[in-house]
Amino acid sequence: MNYESWTIHPDNFIRFSPTVLQTNNFDLSKDLQHLIVQSKNTSSNSPVEVIFKDFRLATLTGIFQTDSLLADGTLNGVFIINDMATQPNFTTDLSIKNLTVNGDTIGDVHAIIDNTKAKVFAINIALTGRGNDVSLNGNYFLKLGGKSSMDLVLDIKTMQMRSLQGASLGNIRDSKGHLSGKVIIGGNMVSPDIHGNLEFFQTSMVITKLNSVFKVDNGQILAIDNKGLKFNSFTIKDVKDNRFTINGSAFTKNYINYVFDLRLRANNFQPLNSTRADNQAFYGKIIFSTDMRISGTEKAPVIDGRLKLKEGSDFTIVLPQTEPGLVARDGVVVFVDKDAPVNDELFYSVLDSLNSTSIFGMEVSVNIEIDKKASLTLVIDESNNDHLKLKGEAILNGGIDKSGKVTLTGTYELDEGTYEMSFNLLERRFNIQKGSKITWSGEPTDGNLNITAVYTANTSAVELVQDQIVEAKTDLRYRQELPFEVHLSMTGPLLQPVLKFEIKLPKESLIRIGGEIAAQIEMRLQQLNAEPSELNKQVFALLILNRFTSQNPFESAGGGINAESMARQSVSKILTAQLNKLAEDLVSGVDINFDIVSSEDYTTGTMQNKTDLAVGVSKKLFNERLNVTLGTNIVLEGGQQNSASGNLGASNAPNVNIEYLLSNDGRYMLRAYRRNKYEGIIEGYIIETGVGFVMAVDYDKFKEIFRKKVRNRSGRRVKTTDQTESKPETPPLNEPEKKQSPVINNERKDEDEN
Incomplete structure (x- = not known):
């Protein structure tokens, strides 16, 4: 069974006719699992028991689904069929231990259904465990002609949101919180009469495709009655507690067909925070404000309103590629029609996904406004990662007609952006000029570039x-x-x-x-x-x-290659090292540092050597928490460079750097600086002033960045390391202590500052 070998009792038989069902010793087993079908006695109308002992549900679901993990759990209990010859009826007393749906364990289910009374099904089903306490009790009255009726009570004392994850088929993850409520179910299947409320308690979940958190706080109530679902300022929050509010009703008579009268409002709400792994056609971060109305029916909804893409949005659209490429080698042979165009399916399937929707009958007309600080990325060539990254303002109108066709009209005026292209290992960035624009007057992929x-x-x-x-x-x-x-x-x-x-x-x-x-x-x-x-x-x-x-x-x-220039630069390094060595013990408590930089200058029409001497003095104060550094550049050769650039004497302006350690270990630091930098012939010498916050992290492995430090017995904070890591080598004795350079010179590389 289900491609596995099962054993059956050798002395078994099943006899059946239109009025007789008799079995004996039908015991199908594998390991500890048993499925037993046994008549209670030898009479022709004897009740037949179907007994489950430690039977796994995956054995049954695997027969109908290739994924045997669709549902699982351990089934025990009995299903009894009575009066086969006269008026068949049944009773059940079944329990499922650790019921699992799509890998998520829901809890334990106990179901008792009694059909001994003709055309009446007495139902008593309970879900417990895993924080759940849900019961369904009452009667179902079977009548011919579609007039069957119900008298049921669904009592949800506690229903954990994580228990509903499995039923979403992977569309929901990281669910938290629970539901409570009581719903009375009456009427019939054609026109049910349902009354009750569902109340949410600190619930949250992540929609997988959107990769964004949605939260519903305590006290939010979804009202249900015989007219449908009612939303009274029903509020959903994003990860930053920005609100998305729903007001109105979804009217229905059978809970299959709906008529909508809803108003949706949001301010700075974040519904999307996805990556390419979540959705290959479009992904990123969207923050929006909106005011929309939804009317119509579930088959033909009408959506009208406005939507503004706000600052902080960074949305990426991958344009379909006109030429297919090898994505991966999975060892799968695919037979194709060689007479068909090479790009008919690969290209147009993605193209159609951007220009149409699978939901037909919908009418959408939305005014779209894009904030100038919102970012939009268009991936032009995914294989080379050539893409446009855009920022600007836009007023657009987006629509979807009843055939599912998507349209977009309006102009996207660009303030800034980049076009990044790759050629093998080389990457080049083009800066987009202000005044560039993209104009749409039809399908989203039919935009016109300028x-x-x-x-x-x-x-x-x-x-x-x-x-x-x-x-x-x-x-x-x-x-x-x-x-x-x-x-x-x-x-x-x-x-x-x-x-x-x-x-x-x-x-x-x-x-x-x-x-x-x-x-x-x-x-x-x-x-x-x-x-x-x-x-x-x-x-x-x-x-x-x-x-x-x-x-x-x-x-x-x-x-x-200028040999003299190379030699001069090498000599500069030697001179720098010697000067620093002489200055090590020149003044007690003060660090003095020298740096000599040589370069070439062609400003005057002839090559001139340019040599600068950088001198820096550094002093630590307040128990070495405050470090003050003063420095200056002295032009030793080629001084006319300053006058040529228009910044005479700028090279002699002092450099100042002040650093204060916020923590004893130096991990966090504040910095204020004033630097004199040479930027070439056009800019000459410029003075840069700023402040920054610096975080320094010492790590051997990347994961150590996020690992907390622990204290050893002496109280000193040390890094935690894996037991498998080798012991660090002991440094050699008498190793000279490295001194931090206090010089701030023209050639010094800027540190990252945030």
Whole structure:
């Protein structure tokens, strides 16, 4: 049975006819499970007992369902059939221990049904255990012609929400809280008469596809009567206790067909917090406010109102791919029609899911407003993770007609955003320019793009102009790095946009370099943008190599290695180390640090070496909780760099860094700083001022970040480690103590600050 071997008593028989059913020793068993069918005596009209002993429900459900875990539990009890020859009736006394539905244990069920009285079924069913206490008692009166009636009482003293999870077929998880209430069920199956209330007590659940928490607080009541379901300010809360309120009724006479008169209102409600694992077509975080009305019937609902996507929303839509690709190798052979178009099902099935809904007869008209701080991501090429991340304002109208067709009209005006593209291991980010927009006038996938995005490549113009200007190879002014911009224009249909490139140099950069060089570079860029083949080559070079390429790619005027520069930088490191060694014990209680940085400068048209000396002094106060660092940069060589950039003397402005440890172990720290930084020819020296909060975590394994520290016997806080971890090596004796550098110089890497 169910593909498993069972044994049966060798001395068994079943005799049956239209008026006789007689069995003997029919004992079907496997391990401790028994299914016994046995007549009470040898008479032709003897009652027949069907006895279950430690019988698993999964054995029965597995016969009808491939998933044997649909329902499980241990069944014990007896089902007795009486008066087979005259007026058949039955009685049952069955119990199910640890009833499980889809892997979730509900509790214990005890069912007693007595049909000894003709056409009357006396029902007594109880659910207990796992925090549940539910009973159904009463009578069901069987009558011909559809006039059967009920007189039942459903008494829900406690029904745990987690017990309902299994019945949701995986659509609900992480349920908490419980229900209580009493419902009186009368009338008949065609027109039931139901009265009662269901009250919620600290209930919450997660809708799996949405991955968002929905909560119902104490005192929320769902009223039920012979007219249907009534909602009186029935409030659902999200994870941050923002409210979604339902008012109105769902009228019904048979609890199958409904007429709606509902009003839904919400403010900053979060119904969606999903990832790609939850839904591959669309996912993310949605926060909205709404005021909607629902009317019509369950077959033809009418939804009208407004919806505003609020700040904090970050929603991703994966556009269907026009070419199928290999997702995984599962060892499954699939036979396909080779005469069919290669992309007919893979492409259009996803496309239809975005442009239509499986619910027909619905009429929806919703005014949609998008806050300028809400983020929308369109995944254009999922295999390469090419995507548009957009922020802006929109006023749209979304609709669904009775055929299930989805429409969207309006304009999405973009304030900012990025277009990120990948090429093998390289990733490039284009910044979307303000004024770009997406316009819809039909299906959501039929949007029209008008987007301009810019990628900035800091490089020299030598390879760009050396084939037209001979002296570019020798005139070192062309070696100066400039912020060249690659403009990407995306126009046309959303699914098949037209891409166009253009290379520009910002006007402010042209003004700063000025003179003949600026004119020559601008003229060369105009020529380049008029030649698509050459333009595409240079765009490719800027995106991949972050530089221009000459007509002869093996000749590169700006790619050589300057041996002197390399030597100077190495010497700078040696000098820095020696100065720091001399300063270690210069002043007691004060840390002094030096740093020498060498670089090259082409601002004047000739190569000049630029050398800066950074000096820093650090002092710890208040039991080493407060650390004050003062530093400055002194130009030793190439000082005219300051005047060329317009920030004369800025390099000598002092650097200040103040750090205060909020905790003794230094895990949490406040920082205030003022830094003098050199940002290149255009910006020159700038002064950056800010404050930050720093959290430092010391860990050997990633999971240790979230593990609490414990105290050893001496009271000292130490990290907890796995027993399987090896003991750390003992540091060698007389190892010099590492000193923290107090210098804040131009070349220092900024730390992450939040």
